[in-house]
Amino acid sequence: MNKQTEPFLTTIAPAVWAEVGQSRPHESAVLHVLGEATYTDDIPEVQGTLHAALGLSSKAHANILSMNLDAVKNAPGVVAVFTAKDIPGTNDCGPIVHDDPILSEGLVEYVGQPIFVVVADSHDNARRAARKADISYEELPAILTPQEAKKAQSFVIPPMHLQRGDVKQAFARSPHRVKGEWYVGGQEQFYLEGQISYAVPKEDNGMLVLCSTQHPTEMQHVIAHALGVHSHHILVECRRMGGGFGGKESQSALWAALAAISAAHLKRPVKLRADRDDDMLVTGKRHCFHYEYEVGYDDQGRIIAAKVEMVSRAGFSADLSAPVATRAMCHFDNTYYLGDVDILALCGKTNTQSNTAFRGFGGPQGAIAIEYIVDEIARNLGKDALDVRKINFYGRNDEEGRNVTQYGQKVVDNVIHELVAELEESSEYRQRRAAVQAFNASSPVLKKGLSLTPVKFGIAFNVTHFNQAGALVHVYTDGSVLVNHGGTEMGQGINTKVCQVVAHELGISLEMVRATATDTSKVANTSATAASTGADLNGKAAQDAANTIRQRLAEFAVKLYGGDQSSVGFANGFVHVNSHAIPFAELVQKAYLARVQLWSDGFYATPGLHWDPQTKHGNPFSYYAYGAAVSEVIVDTLTGEWKLLRADALYDAGQSLNPAIDIGQVEGAFIQGMGWLTTEELWWNKGGKLMTHAPSTYKIPAISDCPDDFRVKLYKNRNVADSIHRSKAVGEPPLLLPFSVFFAIRDAVASVAGYKFNPPLNAPATSESILKSVEAVSAMANAAR
Template sequence: MKRDDIALQPEAPAVGRPHPHESARAQVAGSAPYVDDLPEFKGTLYAAPILSPVAHGTLDGVDTGAALALPGVHGVVLAEDVPGLAVFPTAARDEAVFAHGTVQYVGQVIGLVLADSVMGARRAARAVQLSITPLPAILSVQDALAAQSWVLPPVHVRRGDAAGALATAPHRLQGRFEVGGQEHFYLEGQIAYALPLEQGQWWIHSSTQHPGEVQHWVAHALGVDSHAVRIECRRMGGGFGGKETQAGHLAVWAAVAAHKFGRPVKLRLDRDDDFVVTGKRHPFAYEYDVGFDASGRIAGLKLMMAANCGHSADLSGAVADRAVFHCDNAYFLEHVEIASYRCKTNLQSHTAFRGFGGPQGVIAIEAILGDIARHLGLDALDVRMRNLYGLGERDVTHYQMRVEDNILHELLPQLERQAHYRQRQAAIAQWNATSPVLKRGLAVTPVKFGISFTATLFNQAGALVNVFTDGSVQVNHGGTEMGQGLHTKVAQIVADELGVPLARVLVTASDTSKVPNASATAASSGTDLNGRAAQYAARTIRDNLAAFVAGLDGCGAGAVQFEGGLVTSPKVVRRWEEVVVAAYANRIQLWSDGFYRTPKIHYDKTTLTGRPFFYFAYGAACTEVAIDTTTGESRVLAIDILHDVGRSINPAIDIGQIEGGFVQGMGWLTTEELVWDERGRLATHAPSTYKIPATGDVPEHFQVRLWHEANREDNVGGSKAVGEPPFMLAVSVYEALRNAIAAARDGASGGRFAPGERIELRAPATAENVLRALGRLED
């Protein structure tokens, strides 16, 4: 058709609009299948784990007689049944597929029982008799530090002369505190379904954030090449890091069982076993010595961070490294010494969790600045502003990366105005002066979070885009969908690159047979990596079509435009579908792969120096809380957030991620308490004893605004990562609680603290821990 013969209006671009999540309707309707919903193949067996009841001991024997005598039981799988590598192929090679010789924690998997039904397998697993001779167990960070028990060697990072700066500082504080771990509490528990195929091939359905690693692990355990193992994951019911490595355990266990019995095997942990078997967010212990001037500006800092890693390394090295990278948060530390200890204990092997060590680093410096402000009697926001990264010599981190994109000098004052921080501080002071029981607190804390995998090799991605002759588009990429909207954003990016309506683009299940060697969907980099790779694949197809149309119309390829389902040259406007059909008839390639590697990044992992991050994401939160000084109960009253997502690809999804990340961080710091007893048994292993935030914990005033500026680096669509950074905004809840406690203690003493007195609030700030901080409950 000629330009004058067509009156069609192109649809608006997809990127930048709040499109619904690609499977939201199906999920609400119950028609979006997860692994446990898939049709089962004939002959499927069900597995249940045999768990160690002892934290540390010698495994002397496994008596399976009573289990095998139960109806419907087909057999057991133990360490000797692993045909290939008997340890998981992690870098440390320090975790057995099935325990043998010794057990390392309560809940370690010793083997599996296979039966015709799920409940039959679980009953039989409980009937297995274990003979274990107990050995001394290390169950706390303090015991591990005393015993110098490490999963990996300690790491030390230094800049300047911390000791000299401390010695000459006008003011000085020392302190110690702890933050607890956190259960991932994904709605869909850990699960794998292993299917033996022809000629030694395997098809594994896994609820995993890292299909490529699951493929690698299963191939090693079975003693086969990776090309014989296909891993597929359409979606997860949540992951939060808990399915980055530890989903691989279930896939390996199910595959080994399927290998032994020659039948499909499904393994799904129930909620209690999931709690007991799998690792959590790393609990941390801190000690610090800080020197500062009368304005609160830090002169020198010595900081010790000890991570409770559990019985094996897992991802603890990278988690602890990121805590080191983020213990500055938004602040310039000129003279600093950081000691990072990676402690081995006889507990679950702690693993990735949203923020990946960043929250444990951020809370350290924020707690220190809060202590400084209270010590000096200054407003904490003013102290934070004085310590922000600046220009010139004050814009280089302790790991030697220059902070080139800092927007906090503008963002924080804007949030201060929008949240009416100064007026509310005055009102809260008046409230606290007249309220003897209920005390309120207010705090603003920022976040500066580095975006990229700290392991440089993972900063790469691939994608495959297919255009069919009816004009529909299919995308496959290396990322996984766990509810965060990755597939939706990738579809938006591809739709705009090809100039087609979003409804014409379908993203299919993550599959190692389509995109190999994919990195985990983690480090907040899912859209950055996979979105760019898919964009490049779509761009190649678009360029092929542009060259074809240019040949038809006698113009340059650059003059051909793709928008809203129309392909426009200087001479003719055609429908997208018309161009695709004509291109196919002329043997033009209508599919392409795409590959992306993050630019600019490099660092020396032995010294932890360099540029580990492509850019930083920024934000700040203002949170108001109240505490009941008689019961220790607390409530979040109001939340105001201003967060930097660059140029948003999908504002609805981004705001949802900000809200969800903040609430999850709030849970980490207030209600989600993990308790192990003196025998290493996890006492909080079910929703009845482990409390995540509920709808009633979210205040009516929950205001989220997006920063207006695009990413200054050349990232896809001008966007910034959003998955993890908002989690750390919840540190404002912790600091607001400490301010409320300080108000209560001020009132009790009739004046300000004695010099050097600190608010020692153990996180999570449960009612008991608030009472301890108030001095009304002993340990």
């Protein structure tokens, strides 16, 4: 029997076969291992390529009185030097507020702000020349911390306020109150591949810019405005990034614009690649936050009233500080119902790098504040923090009155009760809590700590119109498929997932589908790959495109073999129609000869979203992702050194598109979040220079910091929302899981004085900070005697 008439039962039935929900390797995994994956700096250079470097400010806040660039121009290999006056179009790369100059025009506002760009015949010659500038300044007062910004009423945008209920009356009926202030530091993205753009001039004012960016469309706009041309003159391409974490969403614009400006002037290709030191000095990071809080609660620890004022270090310009602050306000509740709440968010203007997007985008900074408060409440009441957390959880989905967020969105998919209960049992939390306390009672120096913290994280861009995506799917006559979408691959596996979606839709193996570089000439007007929406949006768009082709093929198959179009199945490389199983490639070839269109575009816009930026009220999220983690640490109270002994994480990825990739994302997010809260300390000297601007002074987690016992599991769930195959996002939410590490450390420190006092411990909890906290708790205990 030939394949054309092969009975349906001899192949895998469409109802059984699937390409989504399967653990598949990352589409570039082999290339990564072999060193064959092409990043922007690996692209073969066009003949005549030049290299650029930036001249940076050495002052935090100053007027430039004079600038002598003769030594720069006369340095070996230098071809040209450009300043702000050489920008043909608009000197701005601000993503929202136009307050971020590409090059300073006389006023510098942080140490490391670009003043000029030098172009030379080699990367090293350009860097050496950039340091030869003779610049004199008139120094101005500098603001460096969010506390100073608040005192000076220095903000990049007006204050943001979110209220619900009557907080004053709620405080009046609260039996207990906790009040204090706290500080959480920022975090460097520390992507493996630094900022880089390679601009190649084309005919008729065209410009090809190969850029390591999470937002090709924004790069297209910034470059077009800087050159004074239309968007259709600019083509931005990104095959892959060596990490992004938000640092290449808006902040890649400066590098792309300067490479393009230089290339346009010289009519030659120009590459601008940042050295690590320059990258860290120039670019913004995760916003640090300072909090002042007051919370009223009852004898059980249930929160009755909550008031918090959070001030972020925005840096010298607005960048994405407004949406970061908005998300922090929306995530202050985390998994807890807050009936009467008052949240004030301030974006402090400081003379430091303009802080920007970072994995979690303000969500972690909002959620950790309430976790710190709950931790305080539990210790004040002498209760296990887990019990206080559970009593404050949002109500189950049928419990009216305790399932509406402070911004008005109803929580209809709450699984935090069941998820935490499962983790509490599987991690043996209660038994280990007793064991930790027994260990501490007999160990005067080494102290153990244990904590379980939950996560609820909203998925979608807060700005509604960003929740859209497009895709192109091409089916070739040999049955192979090429997909292009608006998302960018930064190692997170978006291309793998999108290819799985397309393969599943067309009923073919993943090996038959390939993703191409993200390209503004293929899919226009794309959103950034951010907010954990990459697979959600682009997966849906690609599915839409593939489904259109599938319907065309199904209609054609019915014409050839009879039957009903609705019963045509696609699975395992075959098309099943009227008791026939035709190889997919064979049907495609026949369709081509019959002039059936074998390519299609696709589009998706997330439904049901709305947000009022004035009232801070609406439905900003499509759904919520949930999770929880238990961490056990041991702390040396004589040195402040600590070690994570074991971590158990349970994460709700819905019906995972690719469990292997999702588990990897959870593991990576956990360690990255742990670094933020424990070792990654940003430090500016009195002159405003970032001193932690290299791996020698900035400590990211290493393999030795990972726990020997690391248990990560995906929670069995199905998304209530109509997401792509009912999966859930997994990029940002798991970064909140290592809250448990910080609070386990705090738990260990509290044991020094019998858990009777709340240790003052800011984040990151470096060994130095831990030691100071131990000393403070010991002093409290001595004073109480």
